[in-house]
Amino acid sequence: MITNSEEQIFVIIPAFNEATVIQDVTKEVQSAGYKNIIIVDDGSTDNTQSIAQQIPGIISLKLSINRGKGAAVKTGIEAAKILDADIVVTIDGDGQHNPKDIKKMLELIKKGNDVVLGSRLLNPNPKGMPIWKIVANHFGNFCTWAIYGLWVTDSQSGFRAYSKKAINLINTKTDRYEYDSEVIREIAQNKLHYIEIPIEVRYTEYSKGKKNKMNLLNGAKTLIKMIISV
């Protein structure tokens, strides 16, 4: 199940009701050359878990109740730590990220960076990214900077890579979308070396139409939780 190589690289895929795409997303990651994959089903109500369990060569975990994207990612990272991971990559389960970008991230981790943040807004051609999402992202970046004190160009990106040092130092408490911003706070507090790189983002009808995605109400909730978590 777990390949033995010089460096144990684990790819974490948090998934909530992603039964339609989870198999394709996982296969794409496998095709890009990554064998250690942990899918964390965040209490899905569809058959995401049963599909994930049928994918050969991966580790499939399930949270018994829905706890949010942050909680799922943290569970995946904890699992990777148990399995002696050297590098952890987190990638969204809806297929919006291109696993081919992982290679660049790993190179930068190997060059001494502790965290590599994939940024949708550094990409000169963010195809299909809705305007409201770009505006909301800038607002999220501003709030993250104002509350946590570090400016990044995509504070809400779920596509990131962490070194062993980073996964051991980053200690998050929040469970939902505020998790991504909390990681930024941890980078600042632990004085971790970080770098942002442009990533390809693929907004499909599926990913845009999914329920429970960030909207105005979730955004307001996230902001309140970020303030409380300080």
Add this chain to the structure above:
Amino acid sequence: MILQISIYGIILGIISMIFLLNGILKFIRKEKNQSLFKLLATTIIWGGVFTLSFFPDIAHIISINLGLGENLNTLIFLGFVINFLIIFKLLNKIEKMESNISEIVRNETLYKLNNIKK
């Protein structure tokens, strides 16, 4: 006491009447978690809002009788501040509980993995 009818008063009166009737109906239907105390609290709070929405002078009379004079607005403002602090404190507690629930769920999920590793 002078009856004063304004748009705000009518809106507030309708809202309070809805809540008041809803509370009374729930008690009559003997719905779950209904008690005489809850009915009394609903009647006092929403009945008070209903009365004040049509007779706003009552607030002034109460203020003078309590010895607050014209300082009622300050008291109301203080009430808002205290309410805000209580809500903030509650949100904090809820957030902590949510975090604990996640920790329990996470430990349950990782239990098997930990055993395999051992």
